[in-house]
Amino acid sequence: MQKEKLKILIIRFSSIGDIIYTTPVVRCLKQQVPGVEIHFLTKPGFRFILDNNPYVDKLHLLQNHLNDTIRELKAEQFDYVIDLHNSLRSVLVKYKLGVKFYTFKKQRIRKILALKFKLNTVKPTHLVDRYLETIKFLGVVNDQKPVDYFLPGDYSLNTLLPETHQQDYVAFIIGATHFTKRMPNEQVVSICQSLNKPVVLLGGKDVEENGAIITEAAGAKVYNACGKLNMNESVYVVKQAAKVIGFDTGLTHISEAFNKELVTIWGSTVPELLGVQPYQVTKHYEAGVELPCRPCTKFGRSECPLGHFKCMRDIDEKAIVDFVNREL
Template sequence: MGDVVLLVPVVRALVETYPDVEVTVVTRPKFASFFTDIERVVPFPADVDYTYTGIFGMRELFKKLLRKGNYEVVMDMHDHIRTMMLRSLFKIFGMPVVVFEKGRSEKHTFTQKENKRTTPLPHTVERYRKAFEKAGYPFTIGSPPYMVLKDSTREQTKEWLAKNNLVKKEKWIGIAPFAMHTSKIWPLQNYAGVMEKLIAKEPVKFFLFGGGEKEIAFFESLQKQFPDQVVIVAGQLKLKQELALMQQLDGMLCVDSSNMHLAALMGVPLLSVWGGTFPDVGFGPFRKGEESILQISREELPCRPCSVYGKEKCLRGDFACLTRITPDMVVARLEELK
């Protein structure tokens, strides 16, 4: 999801720079909504798990896309086995194909056990932009917010807030504590401590973002501890409504996750907690500085980062990159957010 989200500012800048360009974005159905409200951008939902599986599935997808339009250029912004098959079919039919530079070898040397090379790598958004430049479409990317929200979406979020008697009288902090992999998740038992310390300093309300039964169960446990300060957003709003809510927050506490990217793209002040992954690999919060990143230094833990996207095990066995980050450290940094 994070990779797809980071394509949004690039596609939006492209069509804003070139008024005669129309873009078809082929993506999973659950990600199509990221592009639906951008002018001259048409999402094509492709269910690659069931409808378009394997070689024959890619052939069917290719046929449908070919019937849809005569493309001037095909951009492979994933460089995955599926997109390799798809772009090969377009090449056979004589269409120009440009593949973005994923930087696999550079990222590998960043995460290898010995002799790490940790010179900061280009951000993924910049890699996407460079691919379009290679295709003959140079442009610059402006300032956030990058996600397009309809007035109706904002109104729906406003109605949800009113329905739940949520009127902003105190600081609003969003919390998104979950990620796909264990090496990205700051110990969950720390969040109650953070919330308790912040509540002791000033009036604050916490909005909890996520999804899934386990996540909601954890959120409910926090709500029992802090019934007047906790609002569970998970499962209550659609994705774009959540984005409209994020824009009303004073800050967002998250880990290396899609919610971090979404908050950054909406221009929300944020603090992201990093463990086994590393922002300089190219996935840091876009257009955010060091004020948005909390991590144990590589001088203290030379094993960092141990992976590009995260994993379930720790080479040391103790996930020190996460456990050494204390609630006090997080609270101090959250108070600095502007």
């Protein structure tokens, strides 16, 4: 007989986009299962995504020694574990806890076949829907709402951006971990120069130099905020933007929480393979090029394996500009 009130642990260790896409699962559980208590286990570096989420009752952070983490979790006496990571470490956690668990299916073999042989083995089902399949045994259904991101405290554009870029601006997210996820600087410059609004470049310290090069070439229309803002400040700038352009990176996926008009730019990766196409965004444009060599990776590469980098260089810049410049 099922307990009247359930205590559930959700596991997803990384990364930003993957954790963001777990937030509808958390919300639907909390809103549709009466009295449920939701705990979430992730890595310390990603706590900012869930720290302020009102649907998470308790956040657990992975410790240096896995046994210490397991000891902490055992004391909670969970009814179920929902493993949305499906890694060796998450397997160890759920088996050690000794309670009933349900596991996200990663489709590893199908993805390998899709990458290596360019076979149509992976259905373009969104990751959110695949996550939700894991909890359907509780009668939970998709509420068809966007992902969640809850900012802590108050922010002000007056302290984050120059006066020239505080209203009706485009947030252009140029940060991405891997080279093949980033559009070359000269193409970013070309797009920025063709936009009819001020542009704020966003990204971490790793693309600060790229931002400086783009800003110098594009002129006063562009402000380089790369490396100047922390993640939550960057999220706030995205939230206040008129429109958003972004590569396949965490901040771009976070932007989906605010249902902005969004352009996503895809190089060596394709959203359908991982199910990470813009989710519940009313107006969006996915920029990419059909090539026999694409996709060449799930996560991005340090260089184009064929040397031509056509997946980025051949992208239709005009289509991006037209989408962003249109006024309804």
